[in-house]
Amino acid sequence: xxxxxxxxxxxxxxxxxxxxxxxxxxxxxxxxxxxxxxxxxxxxxxxxxxxxxxxxxxxxxxxxxxxxxxxxxxxxxxxxxxxxxxxxxxxxxxxxxxxxxxxxxxxxxxxxxxxxxxxxxxxxxxxxxxxxxxxxxxxxxxxxxxxxxxxxxxxxxxxxxxxxxxxxxxxxxxxxxxxxxxxxxxxxxxxxxxxxxxxxxxxxxxxxxxxxxxxxxxxxxxxxxxxxxxxxxxxxxxxxxxxxxxxxxxxxxxxxxxxxxxxxxxxxxxxxxxxxxxxxxxxxxxxxxxxxxxxxxxxxxxxxxxxxxxxxxxxxxxxxxxxxxxxxxxxxxxxxxxxxxxxxxxxxxxxxxxxxxxxxxxxxxxxxxxxxxxxxxxxxxxxxxxxxxxxxxxxxxxxxxxxxxxxxxxxxxxxxxxxxxxxxxxxxxxxxxxxxxxxxxxxxxxxxxxxxxxxxxxxxxxxxxxxxxxxxxxxxxxxxxxxxxxxxxxxxxxxxxxxxxxxxxxxxxxxxxxxxxxxxxxxxxxxxxxxxxxxxxxxxxxxxxxxxxxxxxxxxxxxxxxxxxxxxxxxxxxxxxxxxxxxxxxxxxxxxxxxxxxxxxxxxxxxxxxxxxxxxxxxxxxxxxxxxxxxxxxxxxxxxxxxxxxxxxxxxxxxxxxxxxxxxxxxxxxxxxxxxxxxxxxxxxx
Numbered sequence: 001x002x003x004x005x006x007x008x009x010x011x012x013x014x015x016x017x018x019x020x021x022x023x024x025x026x027x028x029x030x031x032x033x034x035x036x037x038x039x040x041x042x043x044x045x046x047x048x049x050x051x052x053x054x055x056x057x058x059x060x061x062x063x064x065x066x067x068x069x070x071x072x073x074x075x076x077x078x079x080x081x082x083x084x085x086x087x088x089x090x091x092x093x094x095x096x097x098x099x100x101x102x103x104x105x106x107x108x109x110x111x112x113x114x115x116x117x118x119x120x121x122x123x124x125x126x127x128x129x130x131x132x133x134x135x136x137x138x139x140x141x142x143x144x145x146x147x148x149x150x151x152x153x154x155x156x157x158x159x160x161x162x163x164x165x166x167x168x169x170x171x172x173x174x175x176x177x178x179x180x181x182x183x184x185x186x187x188x189x190x191x192x193x194x195x196x197x198x199x200x201x202x203x204x205x206x207x208x209x210x211x212x213x214x215x216x217x218x219x220x221x222x223x224x225x226x227x228x229x230x231x232x233x234x235x236x237x238x239x240x241x242x243x244x245x246x247x248x249x250x251x252x253x254x255x256x257x258x259x260x261x262x263x264x265x266x267x268x269x270x271x272x273x274x275x276x277x278x279x280x281x282x283x284x285x286x287x288x289x290x291x292x293x294x295x296x297x298x299x300x301x302x303x304x305x306x307x308x309x310x311x312x313x314x315x316x317x318x319x320x321x322x323x324x325x326x327x328x329x330x331x332x333x334x335x336x337x338x339x340x341x342x343x344x345x346x347x348x349x350x351x352x353x354x355x356x357x358x359x360x361x362x363x364x365x366x367x368x369x370x371x372x373x374x375x376x377x378x379x380x381x382x383x384x385x386x387x388x389x390x391x392x393x394x395x396x397x398x399x400x401x402x403x404x405x406x407x408x409x410x411x412x413x414x415x416x417x418x419x420x421x422x423x424x425x426x427x428x429x430x431x432x433x434x435x436x437x438x439x440x441x442x443x444x445x446x447x448x449x450x451x452x453x454x455x456x457x458x459x460x461x462x463x464x465x466x467x468x469x470x471x472x473x474x475x476x477x478x479x480x481x482x483x484x485x486x487x488x489x490x491x492x493x494x495x496x497x498x499x500x501x502x503x504x505x506x507x508x509x510x511x512x513x514x515x516x517x518x519x520x521x522x523x524x525x526x527x528x529x530x531x532x533x534x535x536x537x538x539x540x541x542x543x544x545x546x547x548x549x550x551x552x553x554x555x556x557x558x559x560x561x562x563x564x565x566x567x568x569x570x571x572x573x574x575x576x577x578x579x580x581x582x583x584x585x586x587x588x589x590x591x592x593x594x595x596x597x598x599x600x601x602x603x604x605x606x607x608x609x610x611x612x613x614x615x616x617x618x619x620x621x622x623x624x625x626x627x628x629x630x631x632x633x634x635x636x637x638x639x640x641x642x643x644x645x646x647x648x649x650x651x652x653x654x655x656x657x658x659x660x661x662x663x664x665x666x667x668x669x670x671x672x673x674x675x676x677x678x679x680x681x682x683x684x685x686x
Contacts, residue, residue, distance in 0.1 A: 005261035016141030025075035047442030184290030298340020333401030420469025434519035
């Protein structure tokens, strides 16, 4: 069996669970709030694989009333759930009868952009327009209780550890030789494979084993789901048995990359060859967006309820015995099928909830996959200590019966040849939003081969790899240049190294994105992609790899703008800078209500302040700490210490200390500060 590949998994949103956003409220300084309107706009690609985005939905909302909590009053802003709208834009890709190859499920995942703004009496509030980082949504859901805990780490945590296919069915199951069976696999990790290989280990009844690569997908995209048939017939096992002259009693399947490194979990199928009098296969959409098959071995019952319109007409005075006074119109039959699951392990009984919750079901019949709809009959879940039991499931056929017939399989009848023709072209983008130089078609239309006319009624479908009529992309000069690409991006991260030596001081890592890495069709889309990429880089592992361990942190380098001095603290969560009077500057909580270009968020670091805007004695430090804790404060200017003192935190848990003041050898005063000077404030425990 192939060795497991090391992967880094990427996040997605589940469209059938809430996709929640909060637009922050305007400051309390806005007194008249009656006409405030908070607006959230969701944009999605115009077609699969396209870099052009169009508005999916625009949601207006109002802010919640002011709240009081822990003695403080605040406006909580406006909240939105975009999930139902994103979910409507997504579609599952049901498997097809006799499917033997891997199919791309192009409409099951979509990237989307969220833009927010605030309007006051219909006028956009300045600086309120924001484009959030690019995100991806998949048509799927988790249970309501578990979603609350797993919403942000299901794909990056659980799937990263389990490498699970998109299914909750047991990892081992029995399958008939003629049972359709499918697995759905999500690619949401780096490095992205160049190829997906469905690997199969075969175990024969004579004790021998064999390994084969049953299927390949050579065009692999990021954030794409692939539908994979893994049934006995779809894998070509009957032909292999005939050639080998021996029977397969079980087989294992998994997905590997082009280097034969395993990407997925391993699932085991035991081949059922014993005769069963009553076997039915139920195919249904599961909660994660894939399709599972349930093998039902109990008796099946069917019923037909016919309804119509009864009417009455006047009899002719010379009526005959065969003349009808009452007659019926529009007789339609509602068909119900009741399946028995057969005996199942107790752990599988709760899994049957997937069927009760599914909104897309099929019964496997001679005609193919026949659609069903669920009924409202309750499902009994597992009772305590129930280890082996079965359940009865009822469904309604999704089409009304209008007549009766009993025909064999239809013969092949020559028809007028048709072909799928590409329409709605667009430029293909890569995983980073840059144009690839290829043009593709979003849709296919069915036309007659002989004269090119449309088949009526008009038929169109998505141009998805692995499906009938798929038209591959072609090279196009119109798709070689991406309208917007990024310049070099460098931004401080939020994590410090945590593996430095005892005498070294860790720093935050600089998040870096080389120029021309990302592209987009608009500037807003480009910034959204950059923000999403920075969020993925900003991890503890990245900081440990790229952050510095400084032996003398006061000698840091920084390109200070002319006319400014630079402030850096070793513990920004415990040190803040502020001015004692107007003009108010700094990052202390006491400065937050004043605003202005020199007021920064609490906890921020690496700040530039104008030289000469206020006297140096107006700047001071706000030091947080445990009451009565002993501290040592050292302040450096351009790497040279000018203040070194020890003090005790007061009973209230804070201290004010002068920033530029010093006491050295009995002399007191203030150090000077000049353009491009670099300050370093170091707080340590004693």
